[in-house]
Amino acid sequence: MIIGIDLGTTNSLVAVWNADTAQLIPNALGKLLTPSVVGLDDNGELIVGDVARERLQTHPQATTALFKRHMGSARETLVGERAYRPEELSALLLRSLKEDAERYLGEPVTEAVISVPAYFSDAQRKATRVAGQLAGLKVEKLINEPTAAALAYGLHHKEEATFLVFDLGGGTFDVSVLELFEGVMEVRASAGDNFLGGEDFDDLLVAHVRAAAHAQPLPTATEGALVQRLRREAQRVRHALGQQPHTTFTVRDGGHEWSLAITQDDLARLYQPLLDRLRAPIERALRDARIKAADLDEVLLVGGTSRMPLVRRLVASLFGRFPAMQLNPDEVVAQGAAIQAALKARHASLEEVVLTDVSPYTLGIETTSSEGQRRIDGLYLPIIERNSVVPVSREQTVYPLDEAQTVVRVRIFQGESRLVSNNIFLGELEVPVPPKKRGEVSVQVRFTYDINGLLEAQVHIPLTGERRTLVIENNPGVLSPEEVAERLQALAALKVHPRDQQVNSLLMARLERLYQESLGDTREHVADLAKQFQYVLERQDERALREARVRLVEQLEYLERRL
Template identity: 85%
Template sequence: MIIGIDLGTTNSLVAVWSGETAKLIPNALGKVLTPSVVGLDDNGHLIVGDVARERLQTHPQVTASLFKRHMGSAHETLLGHRPYRAEELSALLLRSLKEDAERYLGEPVTEAVISVPAYFSDAQRKATRVAGELAGLKVEKLINEPTAAALAYGLHHKEEATFLVFDLGGGTFDVSVLELFEGVMEVRASAGDNFLGGEDFDDLLAEHFRASPQAQGLPNASDGSMAQRLRREAQRVRHALGQQLQATFTVREDEREWALTITQNDLARLAQPLLERLRAPIERALRDARIKAADLDEVLLVGGTTRMPLVRRLVASLFGRIPAMQLNPDEVVAQGAAIQAALKARHASLEEVVLTDVCPYTLGIETTSGDDLRRDYGLYLPIIERNSVVPVSRVQTVYTVDDGQTKVKVRIFQGESRLVKNNIFLGELEVPVPPRPAGEVSLEVRFTYDINGLLEAQVHIPLTDERRTLVIENNPGVLSAEEIAQRLESLAALKVHPRDQQVNTVLMARMERLYQESLGDTRQYVADLARQFQHELERQDERAIREARVLLTERLDRLEQRL
């Protein structure tokens, strides 16, 4: 069985093709959204999803979120006494999604199509594949999130269409221009920002509250718990401002209360710098695709942050039309990934569609310019330009710069800067050349880039017919095969909290958070509820526990509405 997974910064989802439609798979709590949060419980067991998110505020030192932003880097997060890379944390999340799917489908799941932001670099894409491997999944394909959204919207059923996908999630922003013609869906251009999403709007609100006179005297916990409380309250306020003209940012601590009223206009003013950051990738994608906004047939909104009225107003003003919003923006990518999974499995109920992709970054080499009197070193010579349709092969000719030169070092980079020092170094080739006067020996440098993100660099010296080839499949920050094997063994030994108990543990974590947030009689009420539920758990009567859980959830829902 092959499934589709939306591995998100804030939330993740898993879906499967049911024969007629893409079906979202619920987790152990009956929810289709699983928070992308990983942590440790009081016994040192790993916890994932809602229960980990509840403990993010109360136990921030042993809980991790937003780790998708570090994919493809060597950044590590310490949970307890063990450091985890972003791939490992993502693998734990993927493993829980895999278990949810297996429980729902009643059969083993070994393969998956996983979505990635269109603007993910090669290193980030490879890290995502590694995460899947660590989770026990064969990653059949990585599908760009905008392409997945287009499949979910059924645009592949049209004969011809040119459309733009505006994808603003919790942590990343993508904009892609796609064209459908004669059964081929081609990505014309992609642009984006891997560090821009709903979490950044939350940070703005939290910082605004913290800097306000109304927050004077607010304590700053050294363990980061206050920062998590502010971020959680900021998220609540942001969501509330999507439905009403104003909302109150409230924090309670030690029988004190701090409150600040924030209006939609306040949020629009605060968010102006972020809105400006959204404009630049849109303009760049349209420019690279050589298309005008007026020529688009459709604009699709994807990602939960596109629910914000000010974001929708920005999109409508930029394109002069109301964007398509028929599908749930949180779920559309997972649905598209499931459709792609079914296409890979050649499901009989689906008509084949050919998907093409682009290389999201420019690939090139370092060169030197000038003469003996003045030389400019460290210049970037693009060979494969960004947004070239893959697979692609391009060649550039360069020449020796010194008399009697006997070798040339070809250094390979990825990026958009004029200077290589601002780009990402990928690898190098050293090639012998015959000693001749400067400029007499030419080198043909050919780059070939395939759909799996593999770059082959070949240097040919026509004068001697000498050839050197380098295949770049590892990037800085990506685990080697040996490291993957070691991490796989290490993760397999970790104890993961049983998934079928999450319905209980998430309630206990929720009450712990509410206890910390509450005061006086309310705090005592929460303590009494927790004690009663703990007593039911100790009796181990499944039916009594189930009934107590339903009643307790109703009481907590009513309590949170009053807070």
């Protein structure tokens, strides 16, 4: 069985093609959205999703989030007593989604199509594949999130169309221009920002609140707990101001309350720098695609943060039209990934559509310029430019700089800067050349980039017939096959919190958070609720437990409204 997965910065989803439609799969708590949060419970067992998110505030040292932003790097995060790489944390999340799908479908799941931001680099894409492998999945394809959204909207059923996908999620921003012609959906151009999303809007609001708190200090709490409490309230305020003209940012700690009135106009001024950052990738994608905004047939809004009225107004003003918003922006990418999974499985109910992709970054080599006695080293010579349709092969001819030079070193980079020092080094080749006068020996450098993100660099010396080839498979920061095997063994040894106990664990985590947030009579009441619920848990009477859960949820919602 093959599934489609939207591996998100803030939330993740899984879907499957079933009965001629993309069907979203609920998790163990019956929810479609699984928070992209991983942690350990008090017994050292792995927890993922809502339960882990509840413990971000109460157990910050044993819980982590936003790890997708560091995919493709060697950064490690300490969770409990063990350090985890981004691929491992993503793998634990993917494994949970895989198990949700297996429970729902009643059969093993072995393959997946996983969505990635269109602007993800080669290293980030390879790291995502490794995460799938660590989760026990064969990753059949990585599909760009905007392409997945276009599939979900059914644009592949049209004969001809040119459209732009504006994808603003929790952690990343993507914009892609796509063209459909004779059954081929081609990505014309992609641009974006891997560090711009809803989390950044919340961070800006938290910083604003902290700056305003100099005159009246915020409630006393540990830094980790206070940060999570502020972020939780920032998210609530951002959502509330999408529906009403004003609200109050409130932080309570027992009897101490701190509040700040915030209006939609305040939010517009505060968020203006981030809104301005959305413009540049849009303009760049349109420019690279050589298309005007007026020539687009449709603009699609994707990603939960695109729900913000400020964002929708910005898009409408930039394109002179209202964007398409018929589908749930949180769910559309997972639905498209499921459609792509069905296409890979050659499902009979789907018409075949050919999807083409582009290289998100320029690939090139280091060169040196010489004018008389003056030399400038470290210059970048692009060979495959960004937004070239893949698979692609391009060649450039260069020449040894010095007289009687015997070796040419070809250093390979990825990036857009004029100087290689600002780009990402991928690898190098050394090739012997005959010692001749300048200009007599040519060096042909050919790059071939395929749909799986593999770059082959070939250097050919026509004068001698010498050829050297290098395949760039492992970028800096990406695990080697030996390291993958080692991490796989370590993850297999982790104890996983029982799935059938997640609903009870979530309630206990909420009680723990409320206990820490409250004081006095309220704190005593929360402690009593926790003791009563613990007593029912120990009785192991499922009927009594169901009834207790219903009563407890009602009381928790009442208390959370007051806090």
